[in-house]
Amino acid sequence: MGDFLIDYSDYTLSNFLKMIKNTKQQLEILEVIGLFWIFLGIMVLVAVFFPPTWIGKIVDLIAGSILLGIGIFAFLKGRAKKRKLSK
Numbered sequence: 001m002g003d004f005l006i007d008y009s010d011y012t013l014s015n016f017l018k019m020i021k022n023t024k025q026q027l028e029i030l031e032v033i034g035l036f037w038i039f040l041g042i043m044v045l046v047a048v049f050f051p052p053t054w055i056g057k058i059v060d061l062i063a064g065s066i067l068l069g070i071g072i073f074a075f076l077k078g079r080a081k082k083r084k085l086s087k
Helices: 013-022 029-049 054-086
Strands: none
Touching: 029 054
């Protein structure tokens, strides 16, 4: 029964954090989320041309602009955080 026990002493939080800091290329989650929101915002802005009413076009324009703005902000914030961590 004791043969199946696993030694978890190497799997501590400090060892995990050291492993993450030692990687040269880190994936910043805010950059990925920002790219997703940018893509979604562009798709909604393209959809401005399809609604038959002006109200639909205005709603698409406002929603697309908000999504695009949030995406750009998240992407730039993630990029700044990545640069700060790499110093």
